[in-house]
Amino acid sequence: MSEARTIGLNKGVTTTLSENYRLNFFIFMTTKSFISAGIATLLVFPALAQQNKMKPEETEVWEPEPRMVTTATDKAPSDAIVLFDGTSTDQWVSGKDGSSPAEWVVADGALTVVSGKGEIRTKGEFSDYQLHVEWKSPTEIVGEGQGRGNSGIFMQGLYEVQVLDSYNNRTYSNGQAASLYKQRIPLVNATKPPGEWQTYDIIWTAPRFNADGMLISKARVTVIHNGVLVQNNVELDGPTEYIGIPKYKAHGPGPIVLQDHGNPVSFRNIWIRPL
Structure with missing residues (x-):
């Protein structure tokens, strides 16, 4: 050392x-x-x-100015396309051939499924949008599970938001009212009793595909059922399938489709705002 x-x-x-x-x-x-x-x-x-x-006005943005839209509690916004106003099916055609008149019944301001007449679809086709639909399951309780007040609303003709009487009517969770059928369970069950009018407010973002038909981004949807958020900007795995696993295939804009599942479900006050 x-x-x-x-x-x-x-x-x-x-x-x-x-x-x-x-x-x-x-x-x-x-x-x-x-x-x-x-x-x-x-x-x-x-x-x-x-x-x-810095001055306050240096962080103020004045352009573009959002356009004015007027609203009312029982009417569509002023910039919406009214798909059903309680009197006419002019915006709809039969899903059987895509051209024949819709054969459902219009009465008392409502559009009601006629069993066996098949689904109906809008004449117009859409991609991204805000959709408002009011619907009602039959007052008379008939059947159970998927056989009770069953219908559906298909985005772009392919992706179903389930319509079902889910009031004291147990079924598989990804098939009850406000589910994204066979894909996403609603956060809560906001269903009203049979015979009462219910609302769906749907924000739809279409899937994106590149020029080669490859998927770029999945479809996304938000659903508000009777004023309650039940689907919060969730992704879908592909078009609705009753049997099997969903899989995307490239497509463009598509119609709104209302399903005939054999039950006399009624609809009213349907409007859409393309985004």
């Missing part, structure tokens, strides 16, 4: 070379920290000063 060298300090106090090194290192690091803090302060203060010099 080498002989330790000593260095005299104030009033005869001595320390080894290694101790003196540690002391100097501590002084160096402390000084460095103060310098770094000072530099940081010098950098921050000008930014704060610049922020304080």
Whole structure:
């Protein structure tokens, strides 16, 4: 072991070379920290000063100006396309051939399924949109599970939001009212008793495909059932399948389809706002 060298300090106090090194290192690091803090302060203060010099109007955005839309509790927004106003099926055709008149019954401001006449679909085709639909299951309770007040609303003719009497009527969870049929369970069951009018407000974002037909982004949907959020911007795995696993295939805009499932479900006040 080498002989330790000593260095005299104030009033005869001595320390080894290694101790003196540690002391100097501590002084160096402390000084460095103060310098770094000072530099940081010098950098921050000008930014704060610049922020304080800004005027409120420098962060105001005036263009584009959102267009005015008028609303009413029982009517469609002024910029909506009314798909059913309680009197006419002019916006609808039979799903059997896509051209024949819709054969469902219009009475008392409602459009009601006629069993065996098949689904109906809109003449227009859409991609992204806000859709409002009011529906009612039959007052008379007949059947159970999927056989009770069953219908469906298909986005782009392919993706179903289930319509079902789910009031005291247990069925598989991904097949009850407001489910994305066989794919997504609603957050809660907001169903009203049979015979009462119910609302669906649906925000639909269509899937995207590239020029080669490859999927870029999945479809997404938000569903509000009777004022309650039940599907929160969820992704779908593909078009609705009764049997099997959903799988995307490239497609463009599509119609809104109302399903004939053999039950006299009624609809009214249907409108859409393309987004």
